[in-house]
Amino acid sequence: MAVTTLEHVPELPLPDDLPRLYTIRTLLLTLLTTVNAAIEEAEDPRPRAAARIPRRWCINWRRAPAGHTRVGVLHAADCMLATGQPVDARTVQAERRRDGRRIEPCEVCDPQLP
Numbered sequence: 872m873a874v875t876t877l878e879h880v881p882e883l884p885l886p887d888d889l890p891r892l893y894t895i896r897t898l899l900l901t902l903l904t905t906v907n908a909a910i911e912e913a914e915d916p917r918p919r920a921a922a923r924i925p926r927r928w929c930i931n932w933r934r935a936p937a938g939h940t941r942v943g944v945l946h947a948a949d950c951m952l953a954t955g956q957p958v959d960a961r962t963v964q965a966e967r968r969r970d971g972r973r974i975e976p977c978e979v980c981d982p983q984l985p
């Protein structure tokens with residue numbers, strides 16, 4: 872199989888603010904996940920088993936000023952963006968009920984909320 876090399880990748884003019892950098896990172900990781908899935912499909916076109924429901928999750932909390940809602944991004948524990956100790960469904964459910972906090976599913980692994 873011929874593999875194309877990228878010799879002249881242009882330098883990207885990136886924004887310097889975190890919200891847009893997070894958005895660009897999410898877009899790139901989503902693209903990477905999509906491309907990896909397409910490569911796996913091309914390498915082994917047998918039908919896949921149904922998507923599994925994760926048993927462990929990771930919550931990555933974003934920083935928030937005092938008094939503001941703290942947003943946690945929920946990942947399947949094996950998501951490439953997940954960091955920290957995996958937690959079980961009961962912990963995720965307890966965090967979802969806490970005042971001043973909000974849990975959003977990761978846009979890359981898109982886990983089912985327990």
Ligand SMILES: [Zn+2]
Binds near residue numbers: 950977978
């Ligand atoms: Zn994720």
